[in-house]
Amino acid sequence: MIDLRSDTLTKPTPGMLAAMMAAAVGDDVYGEDPTANELERRVADYFGMEAGLFVPTGTMGNQVAVRVHCRPQDEVLLESTSHVYLWEAGAPAALSGVTLRQVDGRFGVLDVADLEDKLHPDDMHSVRSRLVCLENTHNRGGGTVYPLEKVAAVSAWARSHGLAMHLDGARVWNAVVASGVGLKEWARHFDTVSVCFSKGLGAPVGSALVGPKDLIAHGRRVRKLFGGAMRQVGYLAAACLYALDRHVGRLAEDHANAKIIAEAVAEVPGLRLVPPVVETNLVWFEVEPSLGSARGVAGRLREKGVLVAALGRNVIRAVTHLDVTADQCRRAADAIRGLV
Numbered sequence: 001m002i003d004l005r006s007d008t009l010t011k012p013t014p015g016m017l018a019a020m021m022a023a024a025v026g027d028d029v030y031g032e033d034p035t036a037n038e039l040e041r042r043v044a045d046y047f048g049m050e051a052g053l054f055v056p057t058g059t060m061g062n063q064v065a066v067r068v069h070c071r072p073q074d075e076v077l078l079e080s081t082s083h084v085y086l087w088e089a090g091a092p093a094a095l096s097g098v099t100l101r102q103v104d105g106r107f108g109v110l111d112v113a114d115l116e117d118k119l120h121p122d123d124m125h126s127v128r129s130r131l132v133c134l135e136n137t138h139n140r141g142g143g144t145v146y147p148l149e150k151v152a153a154v155s156a157w158a159r160s161h162g163l164a165m166h167l168d169g170a171r172v173w174n175a176v177v178a179s180g181v182g183l184k185e186w187a188r189h190f191d192t193v194s195v196c197f198s199k200g201l202g203a204p205v206g207s208a209l210v211g212p213k214d215l216i217a218h219g220r221r222v223r224k225l226f227g228g229a230m231r232q233v234g235y236l237a238a239a240c241l242y243a244l245d246r247h248v249g250r251l252a253e254d255h256a257n258a259k260i261i262a263e264a265v266a267e268v269p270g271l272r273l274v275p276p277v278v279e280t281n282l283v284w285f286e287v288e289p290s291l292g293s294a295r296g297v298a299g300r301l302r303e304k305g306v307l308v309a310a311l312g313r314n315v316i317r318a319v320t321h322l323d324v325t326a327d328q329c330r331r332a333a334d335a336i337r338g339l340v
Contacts, residue, residue, distance in 0.1 A: 005309040007321035010202040023238035035234030048184035051216035061194030061207040072097030074130035079105040081140035108141020135168040142275040143282030155189035170196035174280040177251040201243035202322040254281040257320040257329040264333035283318040304335035
């Protein structure tokens with residue numbers, strides 16, 4: 001079975017497993033896990049930030065960021081299809097008493113013009129606009145790489161209004177490989193950045209939040225509050241370090257393989273790429289009524305040995321990753337063409 005449902009489905013490589021077994025560990029709650037400490041230091045350095053915090057999931061990384069930037073009754077401005085809004089279970093409201101102001105963009109991308117009339121007045125009747133959250137690459141936007149000039153413009157606007165900036169950079173590694181823009185250049189426009197090691201990089205578990213020392217120190221307390229303090233976590237941190245050393249550059253292969261899938265989708269009457277250009281490893285497409293429903297098309301592809309994710313009545317996502325080869329993607333493309 002060729003599994004294209006998500007890039008979180010990868011299994012550790014033999015080399016990664018060996019690195020995990022050989023990891024030096026200690027009690028991270030006491031700050032004594034050397035491998036976790038090394039991961040936090042290195043990731044912070046990669047982004048030009050002062051400190052890093054290892055967390056088990058990308059959702060926790062984002063929610064720690066929301067908590068350290070905001071107080072109850074504050075508001076986050078973000079694109080309406082952002083992961084923080086769609087797929088984090090209402091956590092800002094439930095965990096931090098924070099509301100989300102959804103702003104419609106284009107394939108996940110916002111301009112300053114989309115935001116400038118969204119600020120609330122300084123009035124006791126209103127929530128307080130406090131944080132802008134961007135996502136790069138943007139999952140529901142089709143793996144779109146956020147144009148750097150738009151990031152810079154939004155950041156300058158936000159800071160001119162006293163707003164903090166957070167980047168959901170779960171797949172920022174893909175943005176770096178696709179655009180050639182380095183991590184520090186992306187990060188300098190944000191106060192905090194969350195990154196994921198189990199999307200694309202092949203680690204079994206793990207994300208990190210990076211930012212200024214004071215915010216990360218506060219974040220460590222919030223991580224405890226959210227149940228994310230861990231003990232001999234170096235075994236997991238070792239997998240993340242292995243992935244950073246070996247699996248970032250190869251993301252270009254995933255991007256090339258995604259284009260193989262996208263070309264097949266574009267050739268099939270009744271399927272439509274959304275967005276029409278695939279930039280990274282995510283291929284989102286819509287199913288027109290002539291072909292049935294997304295679930296029905298996914299079922300037909302399953303019968304041909306290809307798994308994709310039906311994520312709406314007429315929406316499908318296919319994701320390339322470490323555990324699918326170019327040959328498998330060509331076979332998957334043939335199965336897609338075979339739908340008609």
